[in-house]
Amino acid sequence: MTQEEEKVRATHIPFGDQRDAPFYGRDIVSVRQFTDDDLTYIFDVAHEMQQMVARIGAFDLLKGKLLANLFYEPSTRTSSSFTAAMERLGGSVIPINEVTYSSVSKGESLPDTVRSLEAYADVIVLRHPEKGATALAAQYTKKPIINAGDGVGEHPTQALLDLFTILEELGEVDGLTVTMVGDLKYGRTVHSLARLLSRYDVTLNYVSPDILRMPESIVAEIENGGTPQIVHTNLDDVIADSDVVYVTRVQKERFENPADYDAVSGAYVITPETMKVAKDRMALLHPLPRVNEISIDVDDDPRAAYFRQMEYGMYVRMALLALVLGKA
């Protein structure tokens, strides 16, 4: 077997119903549920999805499968990404965007809604404002359910796509210095990403205003695993050494005194000047939507990866849908 053949074999994913596949019928609730091997497998499948889309656009892997896209709060971006993922695999979508979140006394309970929907759909994607909603719902349905964000809880597909973006842009995760910038206190995405990254051999820089620092609980959790974490308030100190800069928005509403916001916000804006100091080979990420924390003058910089990040997200979701339906 030639090296080329070996490589093809290693990345080849036989298409067909694999009920003994490791993810068949599983729920995607939290990034904590995955082993390191799981992550490798998901990213291998996502990479394969990317190549299939590049080659032929769409294919009929999930033809005849139905996704119930159940959104209790609007999220055009995430909803569209799952819709695109399902449709590119030949499946269909039941969009349920108009669910008003209402107390049990007035409307139907989440378990009842989910038990009803499983009558129609093969897989359920759930966005819900309450932490733990997906875990609760998963107890009531035999069909696989995927967490698309549950309030201050988790948004595992976002964390996976962030990591997949780093992997695809830079080829590896081990050895990297990853700098997180902006609101590290309230940003659900940076919390999940930091946890995921701490499984690898990385150095984490946290750059934020004092009042928006990474929560102590997360810092402690990651420290236990031995990952170096360094706190900064000035991006200039670390930009030149960063392989990844992950930017999040600093919201004015977080500050009691607007003057405090004005004093710090500019320090976390990425401009072409910032990028001049950055490495030639690095990746600038942002979960989007972006307001002004990255200047639009940076968009055409080849290191600006945030729009490609959207696309990687579609591949990760294609992979997850195919996996839980036993088709990858």
Added chain:
Amino acid sequence: MTQEEEKVRATHIPFGDQRDAPFYGRDIVSVRQFTDDDLTYIFDVAHEMQQMVARIGAFDLLKGKLLANLFYEPSTRTSSSFTAAMERLGGSVIPINEVTYSSVSKGESLPDTVRSLEAYADVIVLRHPEKGATALAAQYTKKPIINAGDGVGEHPTQALLDLFTILEELGEVDGLTVTMVGDLKYGRTVHSLARLLSRYDVTLNYVSPDILRMPESIVAEIENGGTPQIVHTNLDDVIADSDVVYVTRVQKERFENPADYDAVSGAYVITPETMKVAKDRMALLHPLPRVNEISIDVDDDPRAAYFRQMEYGMYVRMALLALVLGKA
């Protein structure tokens, strides 16, 4: 021919365009339009749909056909059910959920909307707050139109799915004692179901608070046909003899005096205690959404059929869509 072959032949529905099929191009407006043979035929096709879904999930019977899902008022459950039915048959859906019902002076008339949509779609499903809306709309379009609820009028696909559920759960309708519980005055579903059941050899029990009794007009109509109807205020009197218990919600708002509600509401809640008295072979139905009129502790009882009822609904709607498009 073996018995097995005979059975296969009896239930086999040749797939293809049958323009001489009995339902081709017909509107589904009211349960009154169906002959007994029609019902048998619809349920045979629905049963076939169920078996096809169990075997292969989805199929391309309606590939290339478009359904306009026209909802003038929100009904996530019914809308999703038709969407799933169409997509499981390989067809596509044009969702029109954001129609605001408005007077002719401000917006477009229903006939104009329907005449416009028939330019795009092969079949129209209509939900409208006004009684008679589907019958009106049907006069203006040559494409088949299906009533998905027209205010206090009818909701024929709900009545059909209720009856199909009884048939599938218990194997037959003749000889059954069917007990309807809760709000029998305002419940559109129990009115249509009682009418449909009166075509069979059944006994009907009505269990409700005095102020929410089955309307005299319906009782008189059914009495003319000779179906025994017995009025009760206490579920305990009839639960042990019931083959079907069909529960609907008693809404607090129906009572002038909240104390009256509190006095009676508990008497119509189904609990595991209630089910201990019920027959071993019976079916507990509910049109959903359920609030607390059936305890969630009952959900795992094999006689609790209300979530399966959702699924039967999809098969009935698949059958109707296929029939009016001449494909079953």
Added chain:
Amino acid sequence: MTQEEEKVRATHIPFGDQRDAPFYGRDIVSVRQFTDDDLTYIFDVAHEMQQMVARIGAFDLLKGKLLANLFYEPSTRTSSSFTAAMERLGGSVIPINEVTYSSVSKGESLPDTVRSLEAYADVIVLRHPEKGATALAAQYTKKPIINAGDGVGEHPTQALLDLFTILEELGEVDGLTVTMVGDLKYGRTVHSLARLLSRYDVTLNYVSPDILRMPESIVAEIENGGTPQIVHTNLDDVIADSDVVYVTRVQKERFENPADYDAVSGAYVITPETMKVAKDRMALLHPLPRVNEISIDVDDDPRAAYFRQMEYGMYVRMALLALVLGKA
């Protein structure tokens, strides 16, 4: 080769990916972008689409292609038309109807939204309340984008479908007298249509209340090209000579004094009496929705083409989608 064969060959459009096709990857922003040959080509393809739908309903020309249907303001009719067009070609739709138009300071900018969506979709349809929105968005995406109305700007697919309707109903455009009736000042559709028609050998009649006359700028533009334009206030003067009557709604809100509206509005209502005076072979058009400016008693007149106009719109949009995706 027989004449019949020659005709078939002339109108035959080979299906397949034609990356060297004239429209491949192009944006549809304005009617001004088309050469006369472009128009002929688009209408040839639209005609072919019509014949394909009549013969087989739908086909898989755009199977695997995704359309992002991005509507910043509601337009059920246009949105449904593009959805139907894409689905009849075997493609899929990502519906994005719930975008709230918001300032850059609060939400995501249009360029960012478009750059995100191009990660998911193969083609973008954009409806936006601001003039120039599509042209702006087109600068930021490599995927083809189609203008579905940008405020007081353009609505090119409406103008194309209006012209295609005339062509299909009457067989030719040259030599026709086209009368536009109603609100010619604010009606975006009549402005675009007048511009398009002025490329042909036509006579244009403008019939409107004084305060709703065709804007001078458009009259001047068309006069430069040599097209005869005649202004009337009375429809009776021109109805007998018109090959096309294009009616638009006169809105009461345009008048400062309601009495002025009452005085003129009746003069622009098409009734069966009006149609008695009209030619035997002519076409009555309306962009819809219609309120009372065409009596419903006219709807069954064979010359009433406004509902067929909707259908022609679907064929034009099928043609445009196929063309920009290199498949026609």
